[in-house]
Amino acid sequence: EVLPHVPIEDNLLVHCSGSIPLSSIGKYSKNTGVFYPLQTLSRNRQLRFAKIPVFIEANSEENLNKLLKIASRISREVSVLDSKSRLNLHIAAVFACNFVNHFYTIAFEILKEKDISFDVLKPLILETAQKVQTMDPANAQTGPAVRFDKNVISTHLEALNGFPGYGDIYKKLSRSIYNYHKNR
Incomplete structure (x- = not known):
């Protein structure tokens, strides 16, 4: 303009x-x-x-x-x-930064609902960031989605019923993680 x-x-x-x-x-x-x-x-x-x-x-x-x-x-x-390469770099940065920060916001809201301080997640957040300094991110992946632990995923989804939209995000990301890792 x-x-x-x-x-x-x-x-x-x-x-x-x-x-x-x-x-x-x-x-x-x-x-x-x-x-x-x-x-x-x-x-x-x-x-x-x-x-x-x-x-x-x-x-x-x-x-x-x-x-x-x-x-x-x-x-x-x-x-x-x-x-064109810069566009792909920017997309990768959105995934690595903006989306991750939104996940921090979701985590903050879930914990706030139960009067748990977000500070308890900070060592986990730091370790996750430090791991990818020395490891391929795919090799650093842990959690119920990578091992497709249906019981834990189901329990998590049930607990997320009180948080509109978060269950859908959880399902889509869990499926994405599982699909990425199942043939590795």
Whole structure:
């Protein structure tokens, strides 16, 4: 909405999205690029940008070199990635971050209902995150779905009756985990 009204002319125009292709801004400038930091950003959270991977793309070698120079001043991890690959990276990040955080929210709500502090899950959450630093995520998978423990799954689903929608999520994810692992 705003972009058509900004006098950019031939200046380097850059967006920071993981899912928007470089070509989407081509009609606004002859010089375009993407500067995509792969990190969750929240207000009031300080981040060390030196460790955040930054993915860049540009419509010319000259513009790519400009972005590389800027990105290298901010992060030690800079890579060139085309729009299609960046889209897949963004999808993977949504699964690894946004969806996982929503599961934390669901867990928080389930525990709150029974007056149990979410803090009891924090060591489990940390161990899960630490495991995938050294293991393939598929090999780190545990729980009733990976072993298709129908009794535990059934008990969990019954207990989730008081939480609208959570049972459906539980079923779909359990089926997905089971299907992924059954032929490994």
